[in-house]
Amino acid sequence: MRRILKRIGGIFSRLFGKKRVIRLGIYGEPNTGKTTLANKISMDWLGEPVGIVSEMPHETRMIQKKEHIEIKVGSKKLIMNLLDMPGLATQVDYRNFMKYKKGPTDSPVKLKDLRVSDLKKIAKDKEITVSGKKTTILNKLKKSVKDSEVPALMDKLSIPKPKKSTKKKKYTKTEAKGIAEEATKAIVEAIKWLDNVDTVLVMMDSTKDPLTQVNIMLIGNLEAKGIPVVLVANKIDLESSNSVAINSAFPQHPMVEISAKEGENLNELYETISRHSG
Amino acid sequence: MVKKSKSRKKAKKKAKAVKKAKTSGKKKLEMEFISMKTLEGKNSQEKIDFILSKVKGKRLVVLNGALSTAEETELTKATMEDINDKFSGIQFCSLETKGGMFMRFLELLTGKKFKQGLTLVGDAEILKEIERGKDTFRASAEV
Numbered sequence: 001m002r003r004i005l006k007r008i009g010g011i012f013s014r015l016f017g018k019k020r021v022i023r024l025g026i027y028g029e030p031n032t033g034k035t036t037l038a039n040k041i042s043m044d045w046l047g048e049p050v051g052i053v054s055e056m057p058h059e060t061r062m063i064q065k066k067e068h069i070e071i072k073v074g075s076k077k078l079i080m081n082l083l084d085m086p087g088l089a090t091q092v093d094y095r096n097f098m099k100y101k102k103g104p105t106d107s108p109v110k111l112k113d114l115r116v117s118d119l120k121k122i123a124k125d126k127e128i129t130v131s132g133k134k135t136t137i138l139n140k141l142k143k144s145v146k147d148s149e150v151p152a153l154m155d156k157l158s159i160p161k162p163k164k165s166t167k168k169k170k171y172t173k174t175e176a177k178g179i180a181e182e183a184t185k186a187i188v189e190a191i192k193w194l195d196n197v198d199t200v201l202v203m204m205d206s207t208k209d210p211l212t213q214v215n216i217m218l219i220g221n222l223e224a225k226g227i228p229v230v231l232v233a234n235k236i237d238l239e240s241s242n243s244v245a246i247n248s249a250f251p252q253h254p255m256v257e258i259s260a261k262e263g264e265n266l267n268e269l270y271e272t273i274s275r276h277s278g
Numbered sequence: 279m280v281k282k283s284k285s286r287k288k289a290k291k292k293a294k295a296v297k298k299a300k301t302s303g304k305k306k307l308e309m310e311f312i313s314m315k316t317l318e319g320k321n322s323q324e325k326i327d328f329i330l331s332k333v334k335g336k337r338l339v340v341l342n343g344a345l346s347t348a349e350e351t352e353l354t355k356a357t358m359e360d361i362n363d364k365f366s367g368i369q370f371c372s373l374e375t376k377g378g379m380f381m382r383f384l385e386l387l388t389g390k391k392f393k394q395g396l397t398l399v400g401d402a403e404i405l406k407e408i409e410r411g412k413d414t415f416r417a418s419a420e421v
Binding site: 088089090091092093094095177180184185187188191194209211212213220223 | 347348350351354355357358359361363366367368369370371372402408409410411412
């Protein structure tokens, strides 16, 4: 029923020359290349990335959107709102995150990151008399200077940015638990968003077995809701890639073989999205 | 002669004690086979709560029926909401077998949908891996 209504809507839109904006959701298991593809599309057509790509599963813990991406498909124009979804899973173990090293962060400078001489400069500016060790100065300053004010004060007093250690550290237990909590919330959000997408790209790692419960559940759900599905067999640049397995597992849906990392076959993907988006 | 039989009896007793100690050190894997009839009359949320309560009790649950995709999604959502330090999630597999003409006739007659098949659900700490085929699956568990 939903599919029929969409088709009718599409016909009317075309008749009256109105261009429909497709809400395109990129779904799949963690580490299948969803953000890599979203970044590639967004960089090609908007010149800006969508999110951070990393080896760690559940790196994307928020639904990342890029609106109004206009893509030329032959003589047609495809307009879409791109939704990069967190990876779907049935288990999230915080201990797994403790195996990974933290990526480079651009966290704002805090009071504790500054040298004693710089802390004294801030104290002078704020007309606070300080003396003694760094911890004593810090305790006194913290009463009247918030960490959020530090970057502005550094600019004002020409304090140089402190050098941070370039050595990457692994996530601590507390940090890993925090990531796990965010990841579980993100999965719930991604599931809820299944009701708000027009077309879904189901990303699969073509080097792995596609017959997983998450893939079966996701595709079954989309079929029940009448949402068009395009299967994306990613990582075809790798030797162990076997996209035939994906095609034989879900023969009822169109499949496009791509390498999101290399930007291979993206035009074919755009054509398939355009053809199957009603 | 009497001495010999006494020492034999002692050795037997000792062997029995060792065997007992060895077997009691082994961990048990509990499986609960549940008929879909048990879940009849329960709404989706109640079904999921029922399954999750069994799974969190470190049991593998086998149902003689398949969950619907909507129920599977709800099960995943409920699992995510329950994850903590001690519970890291689930592994599950639902195998649906399509009913014949009789089942379709029964569905038409009663207005109910009968999803025949098999569902296996377990704590991810125990149920480590599920390998699926088209109509089969193989599960490996660790206790």
